[in-house]
Amino acid sequence: MSEATAAGPDGVGDAAATRRAIEGVWRIESAKVVAALVRMVHDVGFAEDLAQDAIVAALAQWPESGIPANPAAWLTTTAKRRAVDTYRRHARRDRALQQLAHELAEETAVDPAAGVDHVEDDMLRLMFICCHPSLTPEAQATLTLRLVAGLSAREIARAYLTSEPTVAQRISRAKRTLARSGAALEEVPADERTARLATVLGIVYLMFNEGYTATEGTDWMRAALCDEATRLARILTALAPDDPEVHGLSALLELQSSRLAARLDDAGRPVLLDDQDRSRWDGGRIRHGLDALARSDRLVAIEGGVRGPYHLQAAIAACHSRATPSSTDWPRIAELYAELARCTGSPVVELNRAVAVGRAYGPDAGLALVEQLAEHPALAAYHLLPSVQGDLLERSGRTADAALAYLRAADLATNAREAELLRARAARAVEP
Template identity: 65%
Template sequence: MSDRTGDETTRAAIEAVWRLESTRLIAALVRIVREVGLAEDVAQDAIVAALAQWPATGIPSNPGAWLMTTAKRRAVDEFRRRAKHDAAFAVLARELDEAVEGDPGAGIDHVDDDVLRLMFICCHPALTVEAQTTLTLKLVTGLSTREIARAFLAPEATVAQRVSRAKRTLAEAGAAIEEPSVDERAERLQTVLGVVYLLFNEGYSATEGEDWVRPTLCDEAVRLGRILTALVPDDPEVHGLSALMELQSSRLAARVGADGEPVLLEQQDRRAWDAARIRRGQDALARADAILVGQPPLSPSAEPGPYVLQAAIADEHARAASVETTDWAAIAELYERLGHRTGSPVAELNRAVALGRARGPEAGLALLDQLADLPALRGYHLVPSVRGDLLERLGRPLDAAAEFERAAAMASNARERDLLLRRATAAKALDERSSIEDPAVRSD
C-alpha cells in the first residue's frame, strides 16, 4: 500500500470516528464549557488535531477519549486566554485543567443525559422553531448542512445562515447551559421529537454518500426515543415516535443487499425483518393508543398526532405478509389524515404511492399531477421516482425510464442514483422487448 493510499484510509477512518463520536463529544463539552459555540469549536479543533497526528501515530485504541481529552485541553487554552479579561473564566480554566490532568484517558461520561440536555438546550425559546430544529440537527446529530437542507426541502445557504444566527442568538440571550426544568422540557418537547424523527430518517434513507442506509443514526434515534418514553411517559406522540422508529428500523437488514445495494419494499425478504423490534414498536403504539383513549372525548388531544399516524402506517406494513396482501386502502386513508394534520406535501406524495396500489396507478398519477407545482417538491427526486414507478406499472416503460433518469439526476445518494439508473435501463429494455414482440405498438 502506498503512503498516499494509507493516508486516505486513515482519513476515512477518522471521518468515521467523527461520525460516531461527534454527538457525544459536543454534548459532553457543552455541559463542561457551558457555551454551545465554544463546545463546537473545540470539538472541531480536536478532529483537526486528529487529522494531523493520527496518520503518523495511528488511530488510538479509544479514539473518543482521545478526542475528548484534546478538546478539553483546547478549552483550557481558550479559558486561559479569556481569563485575562474575566475572573469567571479563570475559575473554569482551573477546574477543567484539573479534570484533564487528573483523568487524561477519560471518555465521554453521562452520555444519555448529555445528549438529551444538549437537545433541549438547542430548543431554547429564544430561537424560532425552525432555528431550534436546525441547530439541534447540526450539533446533536452531526448531519451536514446539505443533509439538513434536504430534510427541510430548503436551500443549503438558508440552512447555513439559520445555524449561524441560532448560535449567535443563544449567546446574546445568555441561554442557560443547564438541563431545563420539567416545565421547560414540556415546552420544548415537540421540537426535540422532530429532531429525533429527522435523525432517524437520515439514517433510514441517507441523503448523500455511498451508503443507502446509516444504521448507527437509526440506532441513536431509537435509543433517544426509548429514553424519551421514560422521561415523558404520558405523551402519546412520544410513544408514537418510538413505535414508528422501532417498526421502521426492523426492516434495516432487509433494505440492503449483500453488496450494499438498495432493496426496495417489494423485493425485501420479510423473514429478515427484526421481530423483536416489531413487537416493541407494536407495544409502543398500543401504549400511545391507550393514552389517546383516556383523553376527554372530542378533545383535540384525543386525536392521533403525526407520529402515531405514521406508526400506524408502519404497523400495517409490519402485519402484512407481502406487498400484495398489504391493506393499501387503509394506508392511503392514514396518509390522508396525516396530510390534513400536518399539511406535509411529502405525506401527499406517499398517499399517491398508496393510492396507486389500492386503486391502480392511474389514481396515483392523478394525485401526483396535483402535487407537481408545489414549491416544496420542486427538485425533490422522489417525485419523478414515484411517477416512474406508476408509469412502469401502467405499461409505459419508456416514459417511466425518462422519469427514473430525471430522478437520478436529482438524487445525491450514490446508491440511490445507481438504483434509479438501473431501473431506467430495465424500463428501456422492457420497451424494446415489447416493440419487438408487437411491432404494431410502435407503428404510429
C-alpha cells in the same frame, strides 16, 4: 484490492484510507463530543470550535498513531485540553478552568476505553438546550440537527426542502442568539422540557430519516444515526410517559429500524420494500414498536381520540410489519396517509399517499395525485416525485415514460446509491 491496501511506495493510499476512516469516526462521534463539551464550557459555539480543533489534531496524529480504541474519549480529552489552554490565554473563567483541569487530571489515570462520561444525559441536554425559547422553531430544529445529529447544511436543507445558504444562516444566527441571551446551559428543568418537547420529537424524527436514507455520499443508510435516534426516542418515553406522540414516535422508529438489515444487499445496494427478505426484519424491534403503538393508542383514547402525525406513521409502519408484500392492506394505508395529510399539510405526505392509492386502487389513481403535486414549489427539485411517478407509470405499462421519469429522479438524487438504483430501474423498465 481495496484502496486501504493499495498504497504505493509513498503510502498515499493508506493515508487516504485513514483520512476517510477518521471522517467516518467524526460523523459518528462529533455529537457526543460537542454535547459533553457544552456541559463543561456552557457555550455552544465555543464547544463546537473545540470539537473542530480536536478533529484537526486527530487528522494530524491518527495517521501515525492509529485510531484509538475509544475515539470519542480521545477527542473529548483533547478538546478539554484546548479549552484549558484557551482559558489560560485569556485569563478568565477561573472556576471553569479549575473544574476542567481537575477533570483532566482525573482522566489521565483512567483508561479512555471506559468511555465518555454522561454521554446519554449530555445528548438529551444538548437537544433541549438547542430548543431554547429564545430561538425560532426553524432555528431550534436546524441547530439541533447540526450539533446533535451532525448533519451538514445540505442534508438539513433537503430535510426541510429549503436552500443550503438559508440553513447556514440559521445556524450562525442561532449560535449568536444563544450567546446573546445568556441562556443557561445547565440541566433543563422539567417544566421547560415539556414546553420544548414537540420540537425535540421533530428533530429526533428528522435525525432518524437522514440515517434511514442518507442525503448524500456513497452509503444509502447511516444505521448508527438510526440507532441513536431510536435510543433517544426510548429515553423520551421515560421523560414523558403520558404523551401519546412520544410513544408514537418511539413506535415508528422501532418499526422502521426493524428493517435495516434487509434494506441493503451484500454489495451495499438498496433493496426496496417489496423485495426485502422479511425474515431478516428484527422481530424484537417489531414487538417493541407494536407495544409502544398500543401504549400510544391507550393514551390517545384518554385524551379524546385525536391521533398525531407520529402515531399515524407508526400505524402505517405496523401495517407493513404485520403483512407480507401480497397481503399488505393498501386501502387501510391509503386512509391513514389521507388522515396524516390532513394533520400535517405536507406535500411529501401527499406523495406517499399517491403511492398507497396507486397500490390500492390502480396506478392511474396514484398518477392523478402525482400530477396535482407536480407544480408544488417545495417538490421542484425533490427526486422522489419523479421516482414515484416512474414507479406508477411502470405499473401502468407505460415503460418508456417510466424510464424517463426514473432518469430525471436519478439526476436529482444526491446519494450515489440511490441514483444508481434509479438508473437501474430505468434500464429494467425498457428491457424486452
